Amino acid sequence: MERRDRLFEVIENLLRAKNECSCKIFSDCGLSDMTVKQVSYLKTIDEQGEVTFSRLAEITRNSKPTITEMINKFERMNCVYRERSNDDRRFLYIRLTAKGKKIAKVEHDALRQVIERMISSLDESEQDLLIGLLKKIR
Amino acid sequence: MERRDRLFEVIENLLRAKNECSCKIFSDCGLSDMTVKQVSYLKTIDEQGEVTFSRLAEITRNSKPTITEMINKFERMNCVYRERSNDDRRFLYIRLTAKGKKIAKVEHDALRQVIERMISSLDESEQDLLIGLLKKIR
DNA sequence: TAAGATTAGGGAAAACCTAACTAAAGAAAC
DNA sequence: GTTTCTTTAGTTAGGTTTTCCCTAATCTTA
Numbered sequence: 001m002e003r004r005d006r007l008f009e010v011i012e013n014l015l016r017a018k019n020e021c022s023c024k025i026f027s028d029c030g031l032s033d034m035t036v037k038q039v040s041y042l043k044t045i046d047e048q049g050e051v052t053f054s055r056l057a058e059i060t061r062n063s064k065p066t067i068t069e070m071i072n073k074f075e076r077m078n079c080v081y082r083e084r085s086n087d088d089r090r091f092l093y094i095r096l097t098a099k100g101k102k103i104a105k106v107e108h109d110a111l112r113q114v115i116e117r118m119i120s121s122l123d124e125s126e127q128d129l130l131i132g133l134l135k136k137i138r
Numbered sequence: 139m140e141r142r143d144r145l146f147e148v149i150e151n152l153l154r155a156k157n158e159c160s161c162k163i164f165s166d167c168g169l170s171d172m173t174v175k176q177v178s179y180l181k182t183i184d185e186q187g188e189v190t191f192s193r194l195a196e197i198t199r200n201s202k203p204t205i206t207e208m209i210n211k212f213e214r215m216n217c218v219y220r221e222r223s224n225d226d227r228r229f230l231y232i233r234l235t236a237k238g239k240k241i242a243k244v245e246h247d248a249l250r251q252v253i254e255r256m257i258s259s260l261d262e263s264e265q266d267l268l269i270g271l272l273k274k275i276r
Numbered sequence: 277t278a279a280g281a282t283t284a285g286g287g288a289a290a291a292c293c294t295a296a297c298t299a300a301a302g303a304a305a306c
Numbered sequence: 307g308t309t310t311c312t313t314t315a316g317t318t319a320g321g322t323t324t325t326c327c328c329t330a331a332t333c334t335t336a
Contacts, residue, residue, distance in 0.1 A: 284329105288328100290323100304310080
């Protein structure tokens with residue numbers, strides 16, 4: 001078997017492992033049929049930190065009613081909640097629940113899980129060797 | 139910086155590289171806004187090899203008109219074409235065009251491109267070392 | 277007459293919109 | 307200092323378009 005194919009195989013296994021981890025996170029949350037778009041909106045909310053309806057409408061280039069509708073749906077899924085500002089009670093902040101955060105960070109957490117497996121399968125010098133090799137690429 | 143974080147970083151870079159390759163394949167095909175579902179149908183057609191409308195309806199648990207509609211759309215995108223069977227002229231085979239095949243194999247090809255980069259950045263003994271390390275995981 | 281695919285026509289849900297509303301805040305007039 | 311006007315944030319109501327699926331009827335070949 002050629003080096004090329006063996007490399008392909010080991011990397012593919014790594015990707016498959018990561019993918020299984022993210023699927024598990026979705027199913028643990030009971031949200032296996034979320035769309036790519038929905039996940040990316042949760043990511044945007046997460047990245048922005050303090051975000052209001054108007055601001056999210058601006059960022060995502062949607063109208064405000066579209067955002068209201070979307071947030072209502074996320075609320076029904078227990079991914080977000082509304083929090084009124086004390087400074088100016090017209091403002092509503094969109095906050096992620098624990099579940100919402102989990103989904104927003106699904107890629108990150110799945111990769112973390114794979115890294116944990118690596119750490120438990122390789123000793124420290126092997127880990128350093130692997131880091132060194134992967135750093136050389138490109 | 140901790141080993142954990144350095145590992146995370148190098149693997150994340152690898153994933154990002156692969157992702158950029160698949161995005162490039164989509165945009166080269168002029169099909170940047172394909173849905174996950176559409177790609178998975180093209181994959182199914184590819185995997186089946188010789189597949190008729192009725193058979194695809196069966197596999198995907200859709201009605202035959204739904205398949206006709208879907209294939210018409212794919213035809214407009216230049217991803218598939220119809221080929222009538224010579225044995226029994228009632229049968230129509232769904233065939234992938236070069237573009238259709240490219241999309242069906244997008245994940246595979248993107249990974250191949252990343253592997254090529256690895257091969258050009260690492261010498262043979264380093265490649266073997268990397269394979270050995272990744273094989274040890276789990 | 278039967279089987280494979282298509283056409284016609286339609287239903288339900290998703291993903292968006294505009295216009296009109298409510299509630300709160302800020303400013304201006306008295 | 308209260309009342310009134312204006313502006314801003316978000317919601318509600320109602321509609322359009324697109325997607326994704328369906329059944330029933332039709333055409334073509336066996």
